[in-house]
Amino acid sequence: MRMVFRWFGEGNDTVSLSHIKQIPGVEGIVWALHDVPAGEEWPMEKILEVRGQAAKYGLHLDVVESVNVHEDIKLGRPTRDRYIQNYIATIEKLAKVGVKVICYNFMPVFDWARTELHKKMDDGSTALFFEKSRIDGIDPFKLVEDINRNSTLTMPGWEPERLAHLTSLFEAYKGVSAEDLWEHLAYFLKAVVPVAERCGIQMAIHPDDPPWPIFGLPRIITGQESLRRLLGIVDSPSNGITLCSGSFGANPENDIIAMIHEFHERIPFAHIRNVRVYDNGDFIETSHRTQDGTVDIAGIVKAYHDHGFTGYARPDHGRHLWDEECRPGYGLYDRALGIMYLWGLWDALERVEPIHRKEGAV
Template structure:
């Protein structure tokens, strides 16, 4: 297992590589070229720039999150072949610098969605919050109006800036797109891209839908165990893999997260681990990583990954905003660093139990 940490780049992140390097156990950064418009080829010189920055702090850049997919591919428009070709070239460019995993999603219109970016918790910290009743009450037209009026508040990590200016058109385009249509379009994309990814030694690791159910009438196709199995069978390639995200799949408590890990362990290339606390009305808030603080079996997930010989990449996912930190919503330094340590502690416990006892160490000077 390699512990990593998401980083949004110099000038785009309040967190520095120097700070990330000081978190024990962190081996690499999960990164992207966020200013390159979706559908364009990532330039080699820009990729090399990030790789050099990370290497200066002895951090690898083997995981990219995300190379976003153009909506024309999701919609199955005639222009999709052009954007698939540019995607292939980006994979080739990334492979020159040792990238092993590309995390991506196939969520229409929205990436992950929350109603409140800084919901106050009982301890005074704030966190990302999903108000289920508020979402159920909103129509697509109201969503567009609200986001146009509050663009700054609704810009979430992973969203392309231009997405907010095009919402109504996208909603209109998806009116007649079913889940079957969306899955067919994803399968078409993967059949084109996976052979190139295989040649490049890259695993395409799809991220589950967040939340893992339809919102605003939009189709969702990576919601649960059945969806994941259907997708992995549709394109039976070693390059067609999964990003296991406990927080996304855990948005629906009907999902058995430990069973999902056990069922698809050989296809999980990347894992996002975070906890969420559920409420009776279907709402949820992103809590600290500890089992006691939320509703998800975090240590059970780590146990399952370890028992299945997981040797991929893992990162603490969305964190709370604590100790008065001013940061990108869900992506502060402090709580994610605490999460990284908690997850590594759970992993180390599995190692010790497997070995039967803690290894004896003699006193040493350095």
């Protein structure tokens, strides 16, 4: 398991690279050019700038999250070919700086949804919260207002240039079914995966968050069966999965451990986080500790270890602790605590059965 840490860039993150470097076992950053609009080709000079920043601290750039997919591709519009060519050009540039994994998603309009960014927990910390009854009745424009209120930091998946066209986007998605979205995803993958394979890069789709339709918009990467279908579109090691335990874990019917056992060869990137799901469908993001949520984090880490996982992993959303002022879900303290919990589980498993012994090494 190769530990990495999501970083949003200089001037766009309260966490510094010097902080990240001090977290035990972290070897690289998970990054993106968040100021480049979806669909545009990434400028090489900006890519090299981030590489230089990370190199000062001995951190690699192996994992990008995300090269966002333009809505015209998801909608299957005639203009999609231009945006796909830009995507391909970006893949080729990223390969030149050593990128190994590109995380992306295929969610219409919103990359993720929560109804509250700072829900107070019993211990005094706050966390991202999803209230099912509220999302069923809230105006999406009100949700956008709540998400972006008083924020000086970009919110991934809620970029202003995308949300400025919210009315027209909702209109465009009227009549777009889940099957339509699958067809548009297949078109995209058949164009980009061969390029990624040639460049030595693995495309790794992130599941829908939450893994069910919201606001009448289709969601298709929601569980084990959808992952089977995805991997069958292009049978290539470069067509892979970002297995997010928090996103899939919001639906208790998802067996994440079974997913790891079935798809481990096609999981280059793991998001490991916990959520507590309530009987009414609400969920809140908790610490990474198994006992604090509904997701069996210890079992998930064991499943990865059982298969000798050598891919990349990062702690995902954390709580907001000790009065830290940070991007919601992306502070330093709880994610660093999460890493140490994950390493504790991993190191204990290594004491019992080291991976090199499983591989037959002496």
